[in-house]
Amino acid sequence: MDTLYSIFVEPFRQIAEAPLFFFEVLIGGLAAGVMYALVALGFVLIFKASGVFNFAQGAMVLFAALFFVGFIDLGLPIWLSLIITVMVMVALAFAIERVVLRPLVNQAPIILFMATIGITFFLDGFGQTIWGSDVRRLDIGIPEDPIFIGDMLLNSFDLFAAAVCGVLVAGLALFFQYTPTGRALRAVADDHQAALTVGIPLNVIWTIVWTVAGLVGLVAGVLWGAKLGVQFNLALIALKALPVLILGGFTSVPGAIVGGLIIGGGEKVAEVYWGPVIGGAIEDWFAYMLAMVFLLFRPEGLFGEKIIERV
Amino acid sequence: MNEVLATSPGTQTAVARKRDIGEVLLQVDNISLRFGGVQALAQVSFDIRKGEIRAIIGPNGAGKSSMLNVINGFYQPQEGSLIWKGRRLRKMRPHFAAKEGIARTFQNIALFKGMSTLDNIMTGRILKMRASFLEQAFYLGRARREELENRAFVERIIDFLEIQHIRHVPVGKLPYGLQKRVELARALAMEPELLLLDEPMAGMNLEEKEDMVRFILDVNEEYGTTIALIEHDMSVVMDISDRVVVLDYGRVLADGTPDEVRNDPAVIEAYLGVQHD
Amino acid sequence: MIYRETGQFRTSYAADQAIFPIRQDRIGIAVILLIAFVVIPATASQYWLETIMLPFLIYGLAAVGLNLLTGYAGQLSLGTGGFMATGAFAAYKLATAFPELHIVVVLLLAGLITAGVGILFGLPSLRIKGFYLAVATLAAQFFLLWLYNRVPWFTNYSASGVISAPPRAIFGEVYVTGFEAKPLAKYFFVLSAVALLALLAKNMVRLKIGRAWMAIRDMDIAAEIIGIRPLTTKLSAFAISSFYCGIAGALWAFAYTGSVEALAFDINVSFRVLFMIIIGGLGSILGSFLGAGFIVLLPIFLNNALLSLGLAEAVALASHIEFMIMGALIIFFLIVEPHGLNRLWQIGKEKLRRWPFPY
Numbered sequence: 001m002d003t004l005y006s007i008f009v010e011p012f013r014q015i016a017e018a019p020l021f022f023f024e025v026l027i028g029g030l031a032a033g034v035m036y037a038l039v040a041l042g043f044v045l046i047f048k049a050s051g052v053f054n055f056a057q058g059a060m061v062l063f064a065a066l067f068f069v070g071f072i073d074l075g076l077p078i079w080l081s082l083i084i085t086v087m088v089m090v091a092l093a094f095a096i097e098r099v100v101l102r103p104l105v106n107q108a109p110i111i112l113f114m115a116t117i118g119i120t121f122f123l124d125g126f127g128q129t130i131w132g133s134d135v136r137r138l139d140i141g142i143p144e145d146p147i148f149i150g151d152m153l154l155n156s157f158d159l160f161a162a163a164v165c166g167v168l169v170a171g172l173a174l175f176f177q178y179t180p181t182g183r184a185l186r187a188v189a190d191d192h193q194a195a196l197t198v199g200i201p202l203n204v205i206w207t208i209v210w211t212v213a214g215l216v217g218l219v220a221g222v223l224w225g226a227k228l229g230v231q232f233n234l235a236l237i238a239l240k241a242l243p244v245l246i247l248g249g250f251t252s253v254p255g256a257i258v259g260g261l262i263i264g265g266g267e268k269v270a271e272v273y274w275g276p277v278i279g280g281a282i283e284d285w286f287a288y289m290l291a292m293v294f295l296l297f298r299p300e301g302l303f304g305e306k307i308i309e310r311v
Numbered sequence: 312m313n314e315v316l317a318t319s320p321g322t323q324t325a326v327a328r329k330r331d332i333g334e335v336l337l338q339v340d341n342i343s344l345r346f347g348g349v350q351a352l353a354q355v356s357f358d359i360r361k362g363e364i365r366a367i368i369g370p371n372g373a374g375k376s377s378m379l380n381v382i383n384g385f386y387q388p389q390e391g392s393l394i395w396k397g398r399r400l401r402k403m404r405p406h407f408a409a410k411e412g413i414a415r416t417f418q419n420i421a422l423f424k425g426m427s428t429l430d431n432i433m434t435g436r437i438l439k440m441r442a443s444f445l446e447q448a449f450y451l452g453r454a455r456r457e458e459l460e461n462r463a464f465v466e467r468i469i470d471f472l473e474i475q476h477i478r479h480v481p482v483g484k485l486p487y488g489l490q491k492r493v494e495l496a497r498a499l500a501m502e503p504e505l506l507l508l509d510e511p512m513a514g515m516n517l518e519e520k521e522d523m524v525r526f527i528l529d530v531n532e533e534y535g536t537t538i539a540l541i542e543h544d545m546s547v548v549m550d551i552s553d554r555v556v557v558l559d560y561g562r563v564l565a566d567g568t569p570d571e572v573r574n575d576p577a578v579i580e581a582y583l584g585v586q587h588d
Numbered sequence: 589m590i591y592r593e594t595g596q597f598r599t600s601y602a603a604d605q606a607i608f609p610i611r612q613d614r615i616g617i618a619v620i621l622l623i624a625f626v627v628i629p630a631t632a633s634q635y636w637l638e639t640i641m642l643p644f645l646i647y648g649l650a651a652v653g654l655n656l657l658t659g660y661a662g663q664l665s666l667g668t669g670g671f672m673a674t675g676a677f678a679a680y681k682l683a684t685a686f687p688e689l690h691i692v693v694v695l696l697l698a699g700l701i702t703a704g705v706g707i708l709f710g711l712p713s714l715r716i717k718g719f720y721l722a723v724a725t726l727a728a729q730f731f732l733l734w735l736y737n738r739v740p741w742f743t744n745y746s747a748s749g750v751i752s753a754p755p756r757a758i759f760g761e762v763y764v765t766g767f768e769a770k771p772l773a774k775y776f777f778v779l780s781a782v783a784l785l786a787l788l789a790k791n792m793v794r795l796k797i798g799r800a801w802m803a804i805r806d807m808d809i810a811a812e813i814i815g816i817r818p819l820t821t822k823l824s825a826f827a828i829s830s831f832y833c834g835i836a837g838a839l840w841a842f843a844y845t846g847s848v849e850a851l852a853f854d855i856n857v858s859f860r861v862l863f864m865i866i867i868g869g870l871g872s873i874l875g876s877f878l879g880a881g882f883i884v885l886l887p888i889f890l891n892n893a894l895l896s897l898g899l900a901e902a903v904a905l906a907s908h909i910e911f912m913i914m915g916a917l918i919i920f921f922l923i924v925e926p927h928g929l930n931r932l933w934q935i936g937k938e939k940l941r942r943w944p945f946p947y
């Protein structure tokens with residue numbers, strides 16, 4: 001009885017009693033959700049353009065962050081570290097296209113998926129072999145002061161991250177809408193045959209999307225790293241982008257954002273209000289369970305279309 | 312497109328063979344099927360009688376494959392129903408269809424690529440096997456007996472279709488024509504009462520086609536299996552089928568014996584008129 | 589007469605449908621069993637038995653389990669660690685709650701409980717496939733680990749969250765778990781369990797249930813139309829696979845480490861077992877063991893290599909390099925030999941059979 005009460009009544013009573021606190025929690029969660037969305041965005045870009053489910057997106061986040069903070073710790077200025085890291089990510093995209101994707105073209109999606117798990121391990125190992133596995137602080141001067149909006153206590157870092165995410169999404173939207181390369185990419189996403197008529201070889205397109213995804217990963221890595229320190233854990237946190245994708249659908253950029261917000265907000269609220277009742281740290285699995293239950297009812301995701309298979 | 316409908320008089324004699332055509336086995340009653348905005352089937356009704364070879368023809372996209380998918384319960388129509396052996400079914404399900412002896416082959420080969428020819432055909436016997444997984448794990452009792460009995464049954468099909476030499480070859484490695492034959496073998500392993508063949512001769516060379524025609528006729532004659540056949544090669548259709556139903560844009564355009572259909576003005580119009588692929 | 593392999597003909601289906609229809613395979617299996625049951629116990633040091641053979645056998649069993657699900661039934665799972673943990677904790681709860689229960693019964697029941705959990709997490713497989721399903725299995729991994737880590741009941745309220753296997757004996761006095769257990773006894777116990785289960789798996793995959801799994805894997809629509817029920821077939825794969833993984837987890841906790849915490853079965857274990865079946869060969873029982881041997885030996889080999897290079901403090905470095913090599917190998921095998929070490933073994937066998945006539 002007590003348990004039932006503390007699960008079904010008490011949390012709502014608390015919410016009703018202190019709505020302000022609830023909103024603070026929710027917004028804190030949404031801020032984390034923005035960062036999940038950033039990782040998910042990288043997935044979506046690659047999936048749309050090449051049909052590859054890139055499990056390594058999280059590893060790319062860690063990889064980029066490791067290199068960035070590594071160069072800074074070597075004493076390079078931030079801007080130079082950034083440029084070098086960008087170059088590293090471009091080189092990585094080239095290498096992945098050449099070494100992994102090209103030989104596996106036309107393989108079953110599941111094989112490519114497993115190959116990206118291989119990439120994940122390689123990148124995790126490689127990054128740490130070079131830079132070690134100690135937690136590194138990344139301070140690039142993002143403000144972290146608490147600020148009040150009305151009566152609500154918010155973290156300026158979260159707002160900054162949300163703003164960066166917004167700018168990034170807008171930038172990507174413009175890129176896809178107004179540049180020839182972007183339009184070509186969209187054409188490929190809609191129809192792989194169309195790619196041929198656009199006149200850009202498929203492998204160039206793949207390299208470009210992997211580069212873009214790598215750069216999105218870099219942004220996510222810098223933000224996560226500044227918040228939590230750069231460490232191996234980043235790769236695991238980034239895995240949360242997977243349930244985000246399931247919620248949002250694998251091909252939808254708005255889906256990635258909405259999914260990220262739902263997961264981020266949902267898990268924070270669940271942790272704060274329900275966590276203590278059942279043992280705490282439910283953030284570890286909440287997102288995955290939510291996604292799994294969701295899959296049972298709507299396998300195509302929030303924004304995906306229902307497809308009847310043909311025979 | 313004219314010559315499509317013409318058959319040489321020489322091959323016509325094949326139709327004259329004796330065949331017992333019995334009562335209605337399956338009645339397709341007023342079936343309509345939509346995919347979003349696409350009307351794949353519109354109020355389609357026809358019947359299939361025991362023992363006959365029933366052809367379904369029509370241009371690409373006419374809804375022929377969709378019709379077979381409705382018959383074995385893979386697609387659920389929005390309207391209409393199926394009457395199977397006199398029983399009106401509320402809903403056809405693939406598992407029920409398989410149990411009732413409706414087997415099929417696919418327009419695009421749908422074999423189990425990672426398995427050998429023998430194993431592919433053996434899957435067709437799965438519904439005939441009863442052994443529990445424990446019996447299988449220990450290969451005891453029923454599991455062993457069933458395995459050997461069904462292997463013997465499958466070997467008869469292998470002999471019948473003349474594919475002994477590829478028994479242990481993974482089907483992914485077989486040429487196209489043989490894959491089609493293995494698919495037929497898998498369907499036959501189900502001891503079907505109604506066999507649905509979706510373009511069994513598409514993409515075959517003349518010799519392979521002749522073999523396939525011979526197999527289809529043999530199945531029909533020796534085992535009395537009822538056959539619904541989608542085929543684009545009109546000479547084959549006119550030769551071997553007892554009755555033909557013509558679909559166009561998801562509607563029944565004509566239904567009758569090959570001769571009736573051939574001379575139907577609507578059919579001629581459809582085939583001579585604008586092509587819509 | 590049924591043509592089978594170069595120079596071997598069979599005159600009955602019974603012979604052709606036997607578990608090892610080819611003579612070379614029968615000899616091969618006999619040799620493997622001889623080595624495992626006689627040569628290794630007679631020659632191997634305690635170190636070899638305890639730190640190499642036991643984890644190899646147990647990982648091999650888990651790999652067989654995952655291979656049934658992923659290699660045969662085509663359902664990718666990243667939840668192996670969670671299922672192994674389930675087996676370990678179920679066995680622990682059973683053994684401590686019912687001290688008089690025989691250890692074999694404990695293991696079987698732990699396997700059955702894990703099978704039930706596997707079915708639960710396999711339910712989404714009816715509606716989703718491929719990497720969608722992989723994500724759903726991550727839910728199993730994270731949720732189950734959290735459960736055993738956070739809910740004190742599972743550890744009998746141990747403060748550290750660590751469970752220790754109680755001593756249990758077979759044949760009256762031969763201890764196979766707990767501190768009194770001798771390495772050789774544990775080795776024979778684990779080896780017998782693993783050998784038997786591998787044999788049963790081999791039978792299943794070549795009979796009806798295995799064909800149904802492979803049919804679903806290769807072309808689920810056609811399978812359904814033949815009369816194979818997708819849900820029961822997939823769930824049976826989840827159940828039996830989890831049964832194997834559960835027993836592997838229980839053996840890990842009881843016979844190998846003696847005491848574990850939930851985190852010993854973290855997501856890296858899931859990946860590790862997945863890598864075993866990719867490297868060893870998807871859809872191959874023997875390959876599961878080849879892959880397990882490879883992945884178990886790799887870090888030991890690396891450590892020794894680094895040590896001999898004078899990098900004595902390089903434990904962390906070795907694990908990073910191990911990650912790199914595993915990742916690279918996965919990609920390599922997927923590109924070059926998707927059928928894994930097992931295929932290389934087959935080719936080797938072929939060569940051997942034809943020797944000395946190379947044609």
Ligand SMILES: Nc1ncnc2c1ncn2[C@@H]1O[C@H](COP(=O)(O)OP(=O)(O)O)[C@@H](O)[C@H]1O
Binds near residue numbers: 350369370
């Ligand atoms: N699973 C499906 N989803 C969407 N549309 C479909 C599906 N199956 C068939 N269709 C559509 O239904 C129509 C009929 O297709 P089909 O039955 O394959 O024709 P046919 O076999 O006569 O060539 C086509 O327009 C096709 O695009």
Ligand SMILES: [Mg+2]
Binds near residue numbers: 377
């Ligand atoms: Mg068709």
